[in-house]
Amino acid sequence: MALLAGSVALCLIHIAVLLGSCFAADPFANFELEVSYITASPLGVPQQVIAVNGKLPGPTLNVTTNYNVVVNVKNKLDENLLITWPGIEMRRSSWQDGVLGTNCPIPPKWNWTYQFQVKDQIGSYFYFPSLNFQRAAGGFGSFVVTNRDIIPLPFDTPDGDIVIIIGDWYTRNHTALRAALDAGKDLGMPDGVLINGKGPFRYNSTLVPDGIQHETINVDPGKTYRIRVHNVGVSTCLNFRIQNHNLLLAETEGHYTAQQNYSSLDIHVGQSYSFLVTMDQNASSDYYIVASARFVNQSIWQRVTGVAVLHYSNSKGTATGPLPDPPNDAYDTSYAVNQALSIRLNVSASGARPNPQGSFHYGSINVTDVYVLRSVPPLTIDGKLRATFNGISFVKPDTPIRLADQFKVQGAYKLDFPASPLGRPPQLDRSVINATYKGFIEVVLQNNDTVVQSFHMDGYSFFVVGMAYGEWTENSRGSYNRWDAISRSTTQVFPGGWTAVLVSLDNVGVWNLRAENLDRWYLGQETYMRIVNPEDVGNKTELPPPDNVLFCGALSHLQKYIITLVSFWFLCFFQCLIPGLLYSRPQKADSSAGATILRRSELYLTLLMMLSAAISVLL
Ligand SMILES: *[C@@H]1O[C@H](CO)[C@@H](O)[C@H](O)[C@H]1NC(C)=O
Ligand SMILES: *[C@@H]1O[C@H](CO)[C@@H](O)[C@H](O)[C@H]1NC(C)=O
Ligand SMILES: *[C@@H]1O[C@H](CO)[C@@H](O)[C@H](O)[C@H]1NC(C)=O
Ligand SMILES: *[C@@H]1O[C@H](CO)[C@@H](O)[C@H](O)[C@H]1NC(C)=O
Ligand SMILES: *[C@@H]1O[C@H](CO)[C@@H](O)[C@H](O)[C@H]1NC(C)=O
Ligand SMILES: *[C@@H]1O[C@H](CO)[C@@H](O)[C@H](O)[C@H]1NC(C)=O
Ligand SMILES: *[C@@H]1O[C@H](CO)[C@@H](O)[C@H](O)[C@H]1NC(C)=O
Ligand SMILES: *[C@@H]1O[C@H](CO)[C@@H](O)[C@H](O)[C@H]1NC(C)=O
Ligand SMILES: *[C@@H]1O[C@H](CO)[C@@H](O)[C@H](O)[C@H]1NC(C)=O
Ligand SMILES: *[C@@H]1O[C@H](CO)[C@@H](O)[C@H](O)[C@H]1NC(C)=O
Ligand SMILES: *[C@@H]1O[C@H](CO)[C@@H](O)[C@H](O)[C@H]1NC(C)=O
Ligand SMILES: *[C@@H]1O[C@H](CO)[C@@H](O)[C@H](O)[C@H]1NC(C)=O
Secondary structure: OOOHHHHHHHHHHHHHHHHHHHOOOOOOOEEEEEEEEEEEEOOOOOOEEEEEEEEEEOOOOEEEEOEEEEEEEEEEEOOOEEEOOOOOOOOOOOOOOOOOOOOOEOOOOOOOEEEEEOOOOEEEEEEEEEOOOOHHOOOOEEEEEEOOOOOOOOOOOOOEEEEEEEEEEEEHHHHHHHHHHHHHOOOOOOEEEEOOOOOOOOOOOOOOOOOOOOOOEEOOOEEEEEEEEEEEOOOOEEEEEOOOOEEEEEOOOOEEEEEEEEEOOOEOOOOEEEEEEEEEOOOOOOOOEEEEEOOOOOOOOOOOOEEEEEOOOOOOOOOOOOOOOOOOOOOOOOOHHHHHOOOOOOOOOEOOOOHHHHHHHHHHHOEEEEEEEEOOOOEEEEEEEEOOOOOOOEEOOOOOHHHHHHOOOOOOOOOOOOOOOOOOOOEEEEEEEEEEOOOOEEEEEEEEOOEEEEEEEOOOOEEEEEEOOOOOHHHHHHHHOOOOEOEEEEEEEEOEEEEEEEOOOOEEEEEEEEEHHHHHOOOOOOOEEEEEOOOOOOOOOOOOOOOOOOEEEEHHHHHHHHHHHHHHHHHHHHHOOOOHHHHHHOOOOOOHHHHHHHHHHHHHHHHHHHHHHHHHHHH
C-alpha cells in the first residue's frame, strides 16, 4: 500500500513538473463554465436560452497578459458543444481554438478543459458557442485581458470597468432558427435587441410591452468608466450611443486606438470596443443607452432596438422622451465607411509589451500572397441553400484538420482553396487555404452580397488598410493606410464594396476564416488557413496536441482510451514506476504525441494487470 501511495505522490510531482515546464512561471487562472439550457423571457416571450453558470450572458473571464487560462467547460446541453475565443491568438496552439476545424466537439454530458496562454495580448474579447447556431440562443460572455501593471495604459486609469453585451435576438429558439435555414428560408427581421441579456427599457409604451426586464448601469457623477461593448448577435449591425454622453474610443479587439470622441458608433457583428465615458452630465434624469439596427429602414425595424438605462447615483428621475437619434445617413453611404476608416491605431502607445504598437512597420513590408475572397447572396447547391466564398461552400470537418495531419488521415480536407474567384459553378467542398508560414499576405474581401458582413480571422489580428464601395482593383492599393491602420480580428465589409487587410502569418496552426454573421457562417461561408512551419523541430512553432485531446471522425476509435479516468491513473502509475519515461519519448519532428501515449497505454494496461496480480499475491 505504501508503495502505491508513494507512487501516486511521485506521480503528482511529475505532473506538476510537466505542467511547469510547459507554461513557465506565468500565473494560472482557472474557470469552470457550465453550459445549460434555462427558460427566460428577455423579450416577454418564454423561450429556451443557453446559459453559462446559470446566467445569460455568462460570466466575464478577466485575466492579465500572459496568464495561462484553464477553462473546464461542462456540456449540459442535449447537443455537441465547443466554446471559441475570437481574437485570442492561441499562439502555437490552434488545438484550443474551439471550432470544428481544430477541435472535436464536446458531446452532451461531457466536459473538456481548454488550456491556453493569452500571450502578449491585452484588450476586449468575448467567448461563444461555435456550433449549431447556439450563439443565437446565448452561451456568450466577455473575455477581458488586462495589461500588466508595469505597462502603462495610454489613458488615466478608469474609475471602473463595465461590460455591455449587445446583439439582435429572436424569440424562436436556436433549433427553430436552424430548421428555418435548413429549409432554405431567410430568418427575417429579429424580434429585438438584448443588452446584457435583457430586453428594452419601456421608453415608449406602444413599442415596448409591459413586464420586460431591462438593464441598468449604475455610475457615480464625475467618474470616468471604461465601457467594453461586444456585438454578439446573429447578423445585425448595431449603432451604439449613450444619451448626452461622448464615447471616447480607446481600444478595439486588442489594440489601443487614437482616442477620438464619437456621439455614436456602428458595432458590427462580432466586434468589440472599449470607450472611456465621463459622467459629466447633471443627472437631472437617467440617460438612455441605445443599440439600434443599422443599414435598414428604421421605421420598419423600430422594434430591433435595445435600450438600457445609465443611472447616476445622484439621478433625479427616470429617463423620458425620445431616444437619441441614430446617424441620419440614409442617402450617404460614405458616412459609415468614413467612420470605419477614422478608427486608427495609436502608434506610440504600448500594447501588451513596452514597445510601441506602431513599431511593426506593416506598411513597408512586401506582400507575398494575395487572396481575394468574394461573397455573393446565398444560392442553391445540390438542392440546399448555401453561402460561399469564391464559389465554395465549406463542408464542416469530421476530423479536425491538424489532428488529421498528425495521424496521417488521408482525404480529410483539400489544400486547394482558390486565391481568387474561379469562373466555375458553386460547389460544396472542404477546401482549405495552403498558406505560407512567415508570409505577409493581403486579403481582399469583396462583398457582392446584399447585406453588410463581418469577416473574422482566428489566431491573428490584421491591419484594416482599406475599405470602399465598388470593385477592388490593383489601383485600390493607392488608397491604403500604410501608417496607422487599426489592427483587429473582425472587420465589416459593406454590400457592393470591399475591405482589404494585411496580416503577417507568424502563428502556426489551422485558423478559421469566416463570415461572423451567423446565418452566412452556418450556410458555409468560411474556410481555414493551414499554416505549417516546414522546419519545425521540437514543438517550437506549434505545440503538440494537448494530453486531453478529443478524437472524432476518422479518429473516433482512439477516443475510448483517453477519456476514462482509470486509464489516466494507469498511465500515471506507470510513469512513476518507470521514471523519466515521458521525458524520453522519441523526438521526431512529425511525431504524434497522442498516438505514442495511446499505444503505450495499451501496453501499460496489460503490464498493470500483471503487476497488480503480483502485488495482491505478495500482500
Ligand atoms: C424550440 O422551438 C420549436 C419550434 O417553435 C419548438 O417546437 C420546441 O419545443 C422548442 N424547444 C424548446 C426546448 O423550447
Ligand atoms: C471534467 O471536470 C472535472 C472536474 O469537475 C475534472 O477533474 C476533469 O479533468 C474534467 N475532464 C476533462 C476531460 O476536462
Ligand atoms: C478585471 O480585473 C481588473 C483587476 O485585475 C479590474 O480592475 C477590472 O475592473 C476587471 N474588469 C472587469 C470587466 O471585470
Ligand atoms: C411611441 O412610438 C410610436 C410608434 O413609433 C409613436 O407613434 C409614438 O409617438 C411614440 N410615443 C411617444 C410617447 O413617444
Ligand atoms: C471628448 O469629449 C470629452 C467630453 O465628454 C472632452 O472632455 C474631451 O476633451 C474630448 N476628447 C477628445 C480627444 O476629443
Ligand atoms: C441639465 O442638463 C440638461 C441638458 O444637458 C439641461 O436641459 C438642464 O437644464 C440641466 N438641468 C439643470 C438643473 O442644470
Ligand atoms: C421605409 O419604410 C416605410 C414604410 O414601408 C416607407 O414608407 C419608407 O419610404 C421607407 N423608407 C426608406 C428610406 O426606404
Ligand atoms: C497615444 O498613446 C499615448 C501614450 O503612449 C498617449 O499619451 C496619447 O494620448 C495617445 N494618443 C491618442 C491620440 O490617443
Ligand atoms: C520590396 O520589393 C521591392 C521591389 O519588388 C524591393 O525593391 C524591396 O527591396 C522589397 N522590400 C523589402 C523590405 O523586401
Ligand atoms: C502548399 O504550399 C507549399 C509551399 O508553401 C508547397 O510546398 C506544397 O506543395 C503546397 N501543398 C499543396 C497541397 O498544394
Ligand atoms: C455584384 O456584382 C455584379 C457584377 O459585378 C454587379 O453588377 C452588382 O452590382 C454587384 N452587387 C453587389 C451588391 O455588389
Ligand atoms: C514535442 O511534444 C511531444 C509531445 O509532448 C513530445 O513527445 C516531444 O518530445 C516534443 N519534442 C521536443 C523536441 O520537445
